[in-house]
Amino acid sequence: MADSIYDTCYCKYFNRFYSLCPKHRLMAQMEATPETDLEEDPDYGWVNLPDIILEDVFTLLYPKERHQASMVCHHWYQAFYSPRAWETFIFKGRVLTKKKFHPMKGWVREVCPRKTQVCLQKLGFLFKRIIIAPTCDFYSLHVFLSILDSFLEMKPLPVLNTFHFTFACESRSHAGKNVFGTGGKILEEITSLISRIKGLKNLTLRQLLLDVCDLVDMLEPALQSSAETLTRLELINCSKIKHPIPGIAQFENLQRLVITPQHLDDEVVLLLAGMGLLDLRIIQDQYTCDAEHVSADAWRLVKESAPFMRVTLEVRDLCTDKLLLQPHAPVHRIIFSSPYSLVAEEDILSIIHYYHQTLHTFAQVGWPRKHGSRSFHNRGDEMLVSLIRGCPKVRTLSIRERISTATLLILAKECRGLKKLLVRQNALLKKRDWPKQSEWSKSFYDWLNVTSRSYDLVNKEVTKIIGYPWRPLRDEEFKWLRV
Incomplete structure (x- = not known):
């Protein structure tokens, strides 16, 4: 029993x-x-x-x-009680809550101060990362932040080096969608909390959507406590409007910066280049406001003063806007992870013009919102081939749109230096729909006609060309793909 x-x-x-x-x-x-x-x-x-x-x-x-x-x-x-089990603490959902009856609301769940204090007292010394996920219960969020702030004032956590905070800036009701920013007590608790974490190495602040008056002193607590230790900083949509943040350059040992374009301008980019930043990632999502690109002259100066800087452009989440290109920037990677992202012909031409000497990764990840057309003239096959021809240093190519087997063979042939070629199995059409090009020989055209009619032959030929076992990815594999 x-x-x-x-x-x-x-x-x-x-x-x-x-x-x-x-x-x-x-x-x-x-x-x-x-x-x-x-x-x-x-x-x-x-x-x-x-x-x-x-x-x-x-x-x-x-x-x-x-x-x-x-x-x-x-x-x-x-x-x-193993350290590995508690090195990451995520505050979300019903964590550290209890039921409480309110005369107007009925039974609701709120953060229990006693549970929170006991958890921090007995397990807090194991926390390396504290992640606060988006929650619409702002009262519980405020209670948790205030308890954590008071605890750190009396007893600092010895191994804590990472703090992630994402604000739930969107609510939905019968009236529609409402987007708002944080501030007030929650912002005070966040800044006070950051100032008490000594030796912070990784700081992430997302979707704060602050007013300009609140944004001015936002990084002061981090500069006071972790100016010499911070190596990774992520600032996503900290303001509602375009507002550069030159204070970022005061973090002496910063190696990776993830930021949205409204916080950059010529001055900020030149300061980052002067401090020796290696990895700059410019992100757009559905909450990113309209912003202008950094000037081409500023990026040319960046290439001269910081030749090892690598820039990543990414469109993520549910963003429906076009990719904001940075003219003549040292762009190393371009990633489309939004299901609404579509690559237009003029974007490909601009990418070839600006980044033909620096681009190493061009990736579409996740599932697209639409299936796309099966017609050759309505697909992007020709644009992808033009991209590979115009950017010969591309080493990683990930495609989620529909392409034909003939296009796949041409891509593999055109770029022999590919180390990763990722294609969705359900988006691969068994077609030979390319018209004969003037530079193609008769033997190549015959080989393309015969091979593109069989998936097995295509897999074998691509394996032979790129030099390692290759097959298209199933949708479930492609969904969790990370580049």
Whole structure:
């Protein structure tokens, strides 16, 4: 009877682990051995799992589930207090909450101060990263921030070096969508909290949408506490309108900066180049306001003063705007992760003109919003081939739009230096729809006609050309692709 109870407890948490990571369930099924052999193995059983697997499971569970799992057996109790299980603390949903009755609202969940204090007292010394996810319960958010701020004032967390905060700036109701910024008490708690984290290495602030008057002193607490230690900074839509932030250049050892274009201008870019920044990522999303690009003269000076700087342009989330190109910038990567992103012909021509000597990665990731046309004249096959021809240094090419097998073969032939060629299997059309070009020989044209009529032949030829085993990716694989 006791064994069946224990098996039920073990299975409960591993079923959640497998639901979050289906890959591990498939591997477990593939590597399964007959039950009779397992029963004879003295190391078989949930209680004898390796510590590293238990830590993986605990990192995927909510804090309440981790506490429940720790009461299953002594082995799991020890895994509960492992540093790896608590190195990342995420505040979201029902974490550290309890039910409370309000006369006007009824039963609601609010952050429990006692739970929060006990959690910080007993487990806070293990936290390396604190991530605050978007939440519409601003009262609970304020309570958690104030408790964490007071705790850090009395007892700093020794290994905490990362703080991520994302504000829920959008609400939906019957009247429609409403976008607003933060400020007031929440902004005061955030700035006070940042000032108390000494030796911060990674700071992320997203969707604050502040007024200009609040934005002026936003980075002062971070400069006072972590000016020499901060290496990664992410500022996404910190203001509602265009407002450059030259104070970024005061972080002496900054290596990566992720920022939206409304916070950049010629002065900021030149300051970043002077401090030796290596990785600059310019992001656009659905909350990014209208902004202008940095001047071409400023980018030319950046190339001279900071030859090792690499710039990434990315359109992400649900952004429907066109990619804001930075003329003559040292752009190393261009990424389209928004499902609404479409690459127009004029964009390809501008990319070739501006970045033909620097572009190494051109990637479309995620699923598109629309299937796209099957007609050759309405697809972007010719534009992609022009891009590869015009930017010979491209080493990573990821395509989510519909292309034909003939186009895939031409891309592989044109750019022999490709190290990663990623294509969706469901977007690959078995077609030979290219008209004969004047520079093609008869043997090449015949080879293209024959090979493009079979998926197997295409896979073999692409494998032969690029020099490693190749196949198109299934949609599930392409969905989780990271470049």
